[in-house]
Amino acid sequence: LQKGLSLLSNSTLRKAALVKQACTQDKKHTIIHTTWKLELIDRQKSFMQSLQKEQEAELKVAEAEMEFFRQLVCERGL
Numbered sequence: 001l002q003k004g005l006s007l008l009s010n011s012t013l014r015k016a017a018l019v020k021q022a023c024t025q026d027k028k029h030t031i032i033h034t035t036w037k038l039e040l041i042d043r044q045k046s047f048m049q050s051l052q053k054e055q056e057a058e059l060k061v062a063e064a065e066m067e068f069f070r071q072l073v074c075e076r077g078l
Contacts, residue, residue, distance in 0.1 A: 005013060 005016070008016065
């Protein structure tokens with residue numbers, strides 16, 4: 001690598017350095033993006049867990065109402 005770089009003109013070597021700098025920045029942005037994706041997944045999981053608890057509570061109410069109607073229907077012989 002060093003031998004190949006030493007053969008480059010100063011102008012081309014500067015451009016190679018700029019490419020390396022851009023590549024490094026791109027990798028940093030990729031890491032930041034991945035970090036935010038993980039944060040998004042954590043927040044979605046927390047939201048879905050809260051939603052599930054609320055739905056479980058709604059199911060208990062619905063089951064109690066269904067039992068009330070079932071008893072009512074049985075009492076009337078329907």
